[in-house]
Amino acid sequence: MAGEAPELSAQERAGKAFPVSWDQFHRDCRALTWRLNEVGPFHAVIAITRGGLVPAAIVARELGVRVIDTVCIASYDHNKQGELQVLKGISEAAMKLGGGTGKGLLIVDDLVDTGKTGRMVREMLPDAHFATVYAKPMGRPLVDTFITEVSQDTWIFFPWDTALSYHPPLRDGAA
Ligand SMILES: O=P(O)(O)OC[C@H]1O[C@H](OP(=O)(O)OP(=O)(O)O)[C@H](O)[C@@H]1O
Numbered sequence: 075m076a077g078e079a080p081e082l083s084a085q086e087r088a089g090k091a092f093p094v095s096w097d098q099f100h101r102d103c104r105a106l107t108w109r110l111n112e113v114g115p116f117h118a119v120i121a122i123t124r125g126g127l128v129p130a131a132i133v134a135r136e137l138g139v140r141v142i143d144t145v146c147i148a149s150y151d152h153n154k155q156g157e158l159q160v161l162k163g164i165s166e167a168a169m170k171l172g173g174g175t176g177k178g179l180l181i182v183d184d185l186v187d188t189g190k191t192g193r194m195v196r197e198m199l200p201d202a203h204f205a206t207v208y209a210k211p212m213g214r215p216l217v218d219t220f221i222t223e224v225s226q227d228t229w230i231f232f233p234w235d236t237a238l239s240y241h242p243p244l245r246d247g248a249a
């Protein structure tokens with residue numbers, strides 16, 4: 075509406091950009107696995123889709139875990155967070171492996187931001203171990219193990235959401 079300040083997306087509110095390459099992401103996932111190896115063993119990995127699928131595959135490979143389940147949650151529409159929607163819950167088989175409370179299960183996501191998504195999955199599996207590759211301060215208390223903390227006003231750009239493109243020189247007029 076005319077005169078009204080446009081609503082900022084989460085990405086615009088974040089301001090700072092933190093682009094992550096495939097190489098960097100793979101290295102960070104391996105570093106995460108080193109830490110998780112001291113905590114496990116785990117009966118199964120639960121990936122929070124979609125962002126958790128890539129780190130879950132890498133972590134499961136390193137830890138030798140072959141049972142992988144998903145919990146499918148949608149909240150951000152591009153970069154605006156709306157109501158959380160559970161599109162698919164945790165399977166009965168995975169629940170059984172975790173004794174109903176998630177004991178011995180490893181929940182994996184790419185990041186925690188506000189912590190809303192992580193909190194919802196923690197409620198489903200209170201005794202599971204929750205690992206993310208990146209964490210922002212608001213979500214950090216929910217995570218048991220993570221690798222890199224970035225400030226709340228940072229937006230992380232994952233390699234599956236980005237592509238190589240031309241970047242103009244810093245100095246005006248330089249080409
Ligand atoms: O801590 P929060 O503020 O809840 O945000 C973190 C969640 O947001 C992103 O997922 P998104 O909902 O964008 O879905 P996607 O994984 O399918 O991209 C990210 O992968 C986390 O799951």
Ligand SMILES: O=c1[nH]c(=O)c2nc[nH]c2[nH]1
Binds near residue numbers: 150228230231
């Ligand atoms: O790609 C993303 N980067 C982020 O920083 C973020 N926070 C919530 N959801 C996110 N998705």
Ligand SMILES: [Mg+2]
Binds near residue numbers: 125
């Ligand atoms: Mg996600």
